[in-house]
Amino acid sequence: MLKERSYSVLVVSASENFIKMLKQNLSSAKYNLVKYTSSISSAKRANVEKLYDIVIIDTPLPDGTGDSFAVDISSNQASIVMMLVHYDLYTQVHENYAKHGIFIKRKPTDHESLQTALEWLESARERIRPFEKKTLSIEDRMQEIRTVNQAKLFLITEKGMSEDEAHKYISKQAMDRCVSKRVIAEEILNA
Numbered sequence: 001m002l003k004e005r006s007y008s009v010l011v012v013s014a015s016e017n018f019i020k021m022l023k024q025n026l027s028s029a030k031y032n033l034v035k036y037t038s039s040i041s042s043a044k045r046a047n048v049e050k051l052y053d054i055v056i057i058d059t060p061l062p063d064g065t066g067d068s069f070a071v072d073i074s075s076n077q078a079s080i081v082m083m084l085v086h087y088d089l090y091t092q093v094h095e096n097y098a099k100h101g102i103f104i105k106r107k108p109t110d111h112e113s114l115q116t117a118l119e120w121l122e123s124a125r126e127r128i129r130p131f132e133k134k135t136l137s138i139e140d141r142m143q144e145i146r147t148v149n150q151a152k153l154f155l156i157t158e159k160g161m162s163e164d165e166a167h168k169y170i171s172k173q174a175m176d177r178c179v180s181k182r183v184i185a186e187e188i189l190n191a
Contacts, residue, residue, distance in 0.1 A: 006032035007122060008050065010079075012043040012066060013058035018084075018107075022056070025115050030122075039063045051077050054121045058084045058107070067097065074101045080124045082117060084109065144182040151185035 009031055013019050019036055026034050035052070037043045040063050047055075055073055057066040066083065074081045082103040085093045094104040103124070105117050148170060155166035173184045 005122075005126070006030050007053040007125065008033040009035070009054045009056065010043060010046055010052040011036045011056045011058070012038070012040065012061065012069075013056070014038045014061050015058055018058050021109075021111055021114065024111060025118055040066050040069050043069060047073065052079050053125050054118075055079050055081045056084070056121075057081065059086075067093075070097065070102050071100045078125075078128055080121045080128075082121055144180070144185075147189070148181050148185045151188040154188055 007030060009026060011019065011022060011026075011034065013022070013036070023034075033050075033052075035046050035050075037046055038061070040061055043055075043057075043066075046052075055070070057070055059065045070081045070083055073079050080103070081101070082105055083093065083097065084105045084107045087106040087108075090104060090106045098104060103117070103121065105113075109117075151170060152163060152166040155161045155169060156163060159166075161169065170181050170184050170188070174181045177184070
């Protein structure tokens with residue numbers, strides 16, 4: 001059983017019946033933030049305001065099918081995306097979009113199969129969670145290296161230090177003050 005987590009969900013659907021059914025599935029406390037939109041344009045605005053754990057796109061929509069929106073989200077952030085498509089289009093859509101990590105579900109759908117799909121989306125979200133933390137850690141480390149290098153360059157060009165002296169200066173300041181090299185580098189750059 002999954003550790004009890006909460007998920008934010010963005011639902012993009014123009015169907016009142018689907019939204020009504022989905023609200024029953026999303027009534028659990030584990031879905032802490034659920035946003036409903038009825039068009040791709042409003043979904044894009046919502047996605048700019050907040051990144052969602054799960055994005056559900058019920059096609060078609062008044063302003064398109066949502067294909068490119070689904071691909072953008074699934075490739076550029078840690079959201080898990082599911083598209084619901086008419087059963088006649090399932091094979092074609094699956095062939096085109098499953099390679100992007102998008103879950104494709106046939107419709108019409110029922111309450112039970114929708115609940116199963118939500119559980120799969122939760123599992124997929126949990127699967128990528130550790131990689132997301134590692135990516136953030138690597139990005140933080142790379143930013144620290146860039147900041148320290150910028151501070152070293154400043155010390156070299158403005159204070160006449162050699163690269164080795166600049167490195168030793170930043171390292172010693174960080175050690176003496178019990179802070180990271182990044183803090184020292186930021187202070188140097190902000191001074």
